[in-house]
Amino acid sequence: MMLQSRLFTKTLKSFPKDEEAINAKMLIRGGFIRKMSAGVYAQLPLGLRVLDKINRIIREEMNAIGGQEMLMQALVAKEYWEKSKRWHTDVAYEFKSPFGEEFALGWTHEEVVTAIATHFINSYKDLPLSVYQIQTKYRAEPRAKNGLLRGREFMMKDLYSFHSSKESLDDFYQQVIKAYQKILKRVGLKALVTEASGGAFTKEYTHEFQVLAPAGEDVVFYCKQCDFAQNKEIAHVQKGNICPLCGGEIGSSPAIEVANVFKLGTRYSEAFNLTYTDKDGNRQPVIMGSYGIGPTRIMATLVEVHNDEKGIIWPESVAPYQIHLLELKSKNGALKLNAKKIYKDLKDSGIEVLFDDRDVSAGEKFADADLLGIPWRAVISEKSGAKIELKKRDSKEAKLVGLQELQKLTNN
Amino acid sequence: MMLQSRLFTKTLKSFPKDEEAINAKMLIRGGFIRKMSAGVYAQLPLGLRVLDKINRIIREEMNAIGGQEMLMQALVAKEYWEKSKRWHTDVAYEFKSPFGEEFALGWTHEEVVTAIATHFINSYKDLPLSVYQIQTKYRAEPRAKNGLLRGREFMMKDLYSFHSSKESLDDFYQQVIKAYQKILKRVGLKALVTEASGGAFTKEYTHEFQVLAPAGEDVVFYCKQCDFAQNKEIAHVQKGNICPLCGGEIGSSPAIEVANVFKLGTRYSEAFNLTYTDKDGNRQPVIMGSYGIGPTRIMATLVEVHNDEKGIIWPESVAPYQIHLLELKSKNGALKLNAKKIYKDLKDSGIEVLFDDRDVSAGEKFADADLLGIPWRAVISEKSGAKIELKKRDSKEAKLVGLQELQKLTNN
Numbered sequence: 020m021m022l023q024s025r026l027f028t029k030t031l032k033s034f035p036k037d038e039e040a041i042n043a044k045m046l047i048r049g050g051f052i053r054k055m056s057a058g059v060y061a062q063l064p065l066g067l068r069v070l071d072k073i074n075r076i077i078r079e080e081m082n083a084i085g086g087q088e089m090l091m092q093a094l095v096a097k098e099y100w101e102k103s104k105r106w107h108t109d110v111a112y113e114f115k116s117p118f119g120e121e122f123a124l125g126w127t128h129e130e131v132v133t134a135i136a137t138h139f140i141n142s143y144k145d146l147p148l149s150v151y152q153i154q155t156k157y158r159a160e161p162r163a164k165n166g167l168l169r170g171r172e173f174m175m176k177d178l179y180s181f182h183s184s185k186e187s188l189d190d191f192y193q194q195v196i197k198a199y200q201k202i203l204k205r206v207g208l209k210a211l212v213t214e215a216s217g218g219a220f221t222k223e224y225t226h227e228f229q230v231l232a233p234a235g236e237d238v239v240f241y242c243k244q245c246d247f248a249q250n251k252e253i254a255h256v257q258k259g260n261i262c263p264l265c266g267g268e269i270g271s272s273p274a275i276e277v278a279n280v281f282k283l284g285t286r287y288s289e290a291f292n293l294t295y296t297d298k299d300g301n302r303q304p305v306i307m308g309s310y311g312i313g314p315t316r317i318m319a320t321l322v323e324v325h326n327d328e329k330g331i332i333w334p335e336s337v338a339p340y341q342i343h344l345l346e347l348k349s350k351n352g353a354l355k356l357n358a359k360k361i362y363k364d365l366k367d368s369g370i371e372v373l374f375d376d377r378d379v380s381a382g383e384k385f386a387d388a389d390l391l392g393i394p395w396r397a398v399i400s401e402k403s404g405a406k407i408e409l410k411k412r413d414s415k416e417a418k419l420v421g422l423q424e425l426q427k428l429t430n431n
Numbered sequence: 432m433m434l435q436s437r438l439f440t441k442t443l444k445s446f447p448k449d450e451e452a453i454n455a456k457m458l459i460r461g462g463f464i465r466k467m468s469a470g471v472y473a474q475l476p477l478g479l480r481v482l483d484k485i486n487r488i489i490r491e492e493m494n495a496i497g498g499q500e501m502l503m504q505a506l507v508a509k510e511y512w513e514k515s516k517r518w519h520t521d522v523a524y525e526f527k528s529p530f531g532e533e534f535a536l537g538w539t540h541e542e543v544v545t546a547i548a549t550h551f552i553n554s555y556k557d558l559p560l561s562v563y564q565i566q567t568k569y570r571a572e573p574r575a576k577n578g579l580l581r582g583r584e585f586m587m588k589d590l591y592s593f594h595s596s597k598e599s600l601d602d603f604y605q606q607v608i609k610a611y612q613k614i615l616k617r618v619g620l621k622a623l624v625t626e627a628s629g630g631a632f633t634k635e636y637t638h639e640f641q642v643l644a645p646a647g648e649d650v651v652f653y654c655k656q657c658d659f660a661q662n663k664e665i666a667h668v669q670k671g672n673i674c675p676l677c678g679g680e681i682g683s684s685p686a687i688e689v690a691n692v693f694k695l696g697t698r699y700s701e702a703f704n705l706t707y708t709d710k711d712g713n714r715q716p717v718i719m720g721s722y723g724i725g726p727t728r729i730m731a732t733l734v735e736v737h738n739d740e741k742g743i744i745w746p747e748s749v750a751p752y753q754i755h756l757l758e759l760k761s762k763n764g765a766l767k768l769n770a771k772k773i774y775k776d777l778k779d780s781g782i783e784v785l786f787d788d789r790d791v792s793a794g795e796k797f798a799d800a801d802l803l804g805i806p807w808r809a810v811i812s813e814k815s816g817a818k819i820e821l822k823k824r825d826s827k828e829a830k831l832v833g834l835q836e837l838q839k840l841t842n843n
Contacts, residue, residue, distance in 0.1 A: 027499045027562050028551050053547050055504050056532065061547060062502040064562070070502075087439045090474040090482075092467050093505070093567065094524075094584050112506075112534075114526030117571045120468065122524075135465050135473060139440050150439050150476070155505065155567070159529045172506050 020340060020366060023375040023387075026050075028063050030387050040234055042319035043166025045331050049390050051339075058163025058171030065391070066318070068339035070174065073314045074153050076205045076336065077176050080198040084191075086151045086178055091131045093155060097121040099130040103290045110158040124157035129309055132179045133287040140305060142296050143183045147191060151178035153314065167319035168234060168275060178310040181288075183295060188282060188306050195310045199228055199278050206317055207325065207334025210277060211241050215250040217281075224253070228278035228312075232323045235273035242267045275320045278312035331392030332413045340373040341429050343393035347381045347400035356407065358399045361422055368426050388412075395429050432752060432778060435787040435799075438462075440475050442799050452646055454731035455578025457743050461802050463751075470575030470583030477803070478730070480751035482586065485726045486565050488617045488748065489588050492610040496603075498563045498590055503543045505567060509533040511542040515702045522570040536569035541721055544591045545699040552717060554708050555595045559603060563590035565726065579731035580646060580687060590722040595707060600694060600718050607722045611640055611690050618729055619737065619746025622689060623653050627662040629693075636665065637693045640724075641686035646735045651686040654679045687732045690724035743804030744825045752785040753841050755805035759793045759812035768819065770811045773834055780838050800824075807841050 028050030035047045038054070046052045051066035062070055078088065097113075100106035100123055107113070111123040125131065132150065140146065156175045163171055178195065182188040196212060203210045210228040217225050227250060229239045240256050241248035244267030249256065251271075256263065258271040285304040288294065294302040318337075325332040335341065342365060346358035362374040373393060375384050381400070388396045389412070398408040398417075406419035409428070420428070440462030447459045450466070458464045463478035474482055490500065509525075512518035512535055519525070523535040537543065544562065552558065568587045575583055590607065594600040608624060615622045622640040629637050639662060641651045652668050653660035656679030661668065663683075668675065670683040697716040700706070706714040730749075737744040747753065754777060758770035774786040785805060787796050793812070800808045801824070810820040810829075818831035821840070832840070 021499075025497070025560075027501070027548075027560055031550075050551070053550065055543065055546075056506060056508045056534075059504045059506050059508075061504055061543065063547070064499040064501050067500055067502050085437070087433075087476040088479055089439070089476050090479050092471045092473055092584050094468060094471050094569065096468045096471075109529070112526065112528060114524065116524060117521070118573075122468075131467065131473065134467075135475070136439075138443075138465065139462070148437075148439055157506065161530075172504050 020371050021373050023373055024377045026064065026373075028065060030390055038166060039164055040166035040168060040319075040323075041326060042168060042234070042322040045322050045326060045390070046167065046319075049331060049392070052167070056171075058160060058169065060167060060170060060172075060315075065339045069318055069333070069337050070314055072337040073206055073317050074174075074176070077153065077202055077312060077314065080202045080205075081151050081176070081178060084149070084194045084198050086149045088152065089150050090152050090154060091125065091128050091135075093125045093157065094122045095125045095128075095131055097123070099134060103130050103287060105130070110160065112157050112159055125154075126156055126158045128152070128154075128177055129179065129283065129287045129307075130291070133291040133293050133307070136181060136305070137291055137293045140181060140293060140295055143298060146181055146183040146295060146305070147187050149178060149180040149191065151176060165234065165236065165319075167315045168323075169236070170315060173316065174314040176312045176314060180308040180310070181293075182306040182308070183297065183303070185306060188308050192280060192282060192308055195280055195308070196226060199280070199310075199312055202312065203228060203230075203277065203317075206321065206337050208277065208317065208320060211239060211248040211274070212246065213239050213241070213248040213250050213274075214253060215279070216253050223282060225279060225281045227276045229274035230277055230320050230324060231272040231274050232320065233273055234323045235275040237274045237276055238271060239274040240269050240271050243270050244268070275316070275323065277317055277320055278310075280310045281308060283307040283309050326392075327413075329386070330390035333392045333394060335394045338392070338394050340371040340393050342370060342372045342395045342397050342425070343388045343391065344372050344374045345384045345388060345396065345398045346374070346376055347384065347398060348378075349401040351401065354399060354401060355405045356399045356403075361399065361407070364422060365426065370426065370429055397425060432783050433785050435785055436789045438476065438785075440477060442802055450578060451576055452578035452580060452731075452735075453738060454580060454646070454734040457734050457738060457802070458579070458731075461743060461804070464579070468583075470572055470581065472579060472582060472584075472727075477751045481730055481745070481749050482726055484749040485618055485729050486588070489565065489614055489724060489726065492614045492617075493563050493588070493590060496561070496606045496610050498561045500564065501562050502564050502566060503537065503540050503547075505537045505569065506534045507537045507540075507543055509535070511546060515542050515699060517542070522572065524569050524571055537566075538568055538570045540564070540566075540589055541591065541695065541699045541719075542703070545703040545705050545719070548593060548717070549703055549705045552593060552705060552707055555710060558593055558595040558707060558717070559599050561590060561592040561603065563588060577646065577648065577731075579727045580735075581648070582727060585725065586727045588724045588726060592720040592722070593705075594718040594720070595709065595715070597718060600720050604692060604694060604720055607692055607720070608638060611692070611722070611724055614724065615640060615642075615689065615729075618733065618749050620689065620729065620732060623651060623660040623686070624658065625651050625653070625660040625662050625686075626665060627691070628665050635694060637691060639688045640690035641688055642732050642736060643684040643686050644732065644735045645685055647685035647687040649686045649688050650683060652681050652683050655682050656680070687728070687735065689729055689732055691722070693721045695719040695721050738804075739825075741798070742802035745804045745806060747806045750804070750806050752783040752805050754782060754784045754807045754809050754837070755800045755803065756784050756786045757796045757800060757808065757810045758786070758788055759796065759810060760790075761813040763813065766811060766813060767817045768811045768815075773811065773819070776834060777838065782838065782841055809837060
């Protein structure tokens with residue numbers, strides 16, 4: 020797929036000094052991303068490959084529960100925010116265009132999606148419906164010190180659902196929770212479904228998906244035996260307490276919120292007059308839900324929880340490539356195996372390979388392989404002879420395999 | 432793939448009154464897009480499917496010439512624009528963040544990509560290189576009356592190349608011209624490669640890809656026999672003249688610019704100090720090119736040139752679905768064919784089907800099929816009996832086929 024000598028990026032010799040978070044340090048040093056302003060990052064080719072894989076998994080699970088993908092605008096005019104009384108929100112980047120129009124860059128899209136839905140939802144027969152987008156969001160976060168965990172420009176998958184009854188919303192809400200659990204499991208994260216405050220819109224709890232990690236900005240109390248978990252903000256338990264559900268021991272940990280689900284009720288449908296005709300012919304406000312999961316934040320969380328002192332350890336499902344093929348040139352003459360041919364064979368059998376064909380030392384190649392964190396490292400060297408030395412990134416043991424075995428091992 | 436009764440959007444009864452351009456009228460009425468502000472459109476599920484197909488074709492052709500995909504930011508800080516003396520450009524949306532930082536929303540990315548490249552390009556051995564992104568751009572266009580042809584928020588594929596010699600740039604420039612010709616042919620557009628002004632950066636001509644269409648904002652003089660074509664701005668010929676290349680007759684037409692290619696030279700590399708070490712050990716400024724093609728503008732152009740009075744006629748390569756399956760329910764009892772089963776069979780064989788299962792009149796279904804413009808219309812009705820009535824959108828003749836024939840016809 021890619022010759023490392025031709026890759027746009029190079030790894031950096033050391034970690035960037037202006038970053039504190041592990042995710043930013045490792046992703047920048049590996050050439051996955053670049054910081055362009057505080058809280059604003061460019062995705063370089065290696066980073067975009069990871070992000071595309073995360074997004075593909077998200078799309079599959081959203082489509083599986085009937086979500087229809089669309090793409091809304093970032094230039095959201097003042098009139099939308101005024102209807103919901105969210106003009107002049109702290110995190111909004113607001114500005115006036117050269118023509119005098121006022122905009123806030125979309126930091127969430129309840130307003131826009133509700134306005135659009137008024138043109139298409141008319142009858143109870145049209146409901147339930149759900150739409151989502153994977154799109155760039157803008158938030159003027161005061162603290163932008165956690166790399167991709169808290170960006171000012173970041174990617175979000177936001178899903179919105181429309182219902183004619185509370186029961187329909189409750190049912191879909193549970194479907195989304197299951198879909199998010201599947202997504203997080205597939206990308207390689209272990210998340211707790213955590214009760215959290217409903218905020219201004221609902222008296223019920225909402226739910227957050229929290230990944231326990233030292234870099235987390237939230238604190239979660241959770242049962243070590245069952246699924247009970249609460250955000251510190253609403254928790255009725257403390258560390259060392261007995262779990263109210265199962266009697267297990269309560270632990271506590273900083274945690275990263277990678278997704279959340281909200282029952283919006285009729286807050287936005289009332290603001291935008293989004294109504295439907297019920298079976299008796301009466302107009303009723305549509306009942307809505309809103310559900311977010313953050314692809315760039317997932318990318319950062321993966322690095323926070325899957326790393327060692329040498330670098331990143333990508334789960335296979337989201338790794339930029341499956342195999343990192345290293346050719347260690349011999350001083351004493353030709354190698355027994357033709358690395359270029361093996362690279363081509365792997366490519367042709369549909370395996371994603373990054374081929375380190377560079378003219379640099381073995382030590383530099385090994386260090387880069389550990390930093391980039393591609394799941395399988397395959398080395399062709401004088402020592403490996405007519406075989407390939409294969410090692411998993413998170414294993415210490417290597418073994419010698421043939422080409423066919425390599426293809427089988429990594430292509431399932 | 433999709434039941435029309437479950438589709439988020441519905442077609443509108445009439446064309447929107449606040450739009451003049453055919454592309455906006457038809458795309459909005461069909462439920463492909465929605466206008467959210469002047470020049471700002473949301474892509475609804477049908478529209479995003481078209482856009483995704485256009486983008487897939489673009490990606491394939493960009494990857495084929497070695498382009499590496501990345502994704503840059505929209506929040507481009509003042510410091511980038513100042514280096515190239517493009518702060519306070521007319522089309523820029525400029526604003527101050529709550530923290531006092533000044534940004535212009537990215538309306539082009541020469542500055543950003545050049546700044547990034549300084550971290551990775553060092554030697555002549557690193558060159559040539561090319562990177563691209565498919566990303567949302569923002570331009571405060573004074574006239575936003577042409578639908579997706581001139582959006583203020585729109586999608587752009589921008590490619591940037593880096594070279595150590597003029598010859599290398601010239602060679603890549605020709606490769607991009609060929610790749611753009613392939614893309615435009617694959618999406619179903621006939622474009623003239625037109626000489627245009629080089630602007631401030633180069634004395635050579637640049638090239639635009641112009642599609643002849645009444646809605647075009649440019650005027651092109653072109654030879655009716657050979658490939659000669661010039662933008663009016665630089666043209667040395669007039670309508671009725673003799674072609675300077677082949678002696679053919681010169682015609683003129685309004686035209687839509689769907690892509691362009693520029694040789695940037697060292698304008699940006701000098702501004703950002705992007706240099707490389709040549710073979711003799713001297714630092715030299717990198718030579719650059721910049722190449723743009725507009726996915727949303729392509730979508731609009733397709734509608735402008737492929738339509739009739741009833742609606743859109745999508746080319747198969749970019750149609751949102753391949754088959755529009757219509758079930759016309761019978762008053763006299765059950766139909767001979769089970770439309771739901773045929774829908775499922777088509778889906779299972781990998782064909783993209785929109786199944787009009789709605790409880791509306793035959794007339795409404797036919798009108799919607801013509802408006803949406805899906806290439807094949809397959810009707811199951813009392814009249815079609817045990818067969819399916821198949822018609823191409825741009826043909827007047829229908830024929831009766833069996834399921835297998837339908838699968839074959841539409842799945843190649």
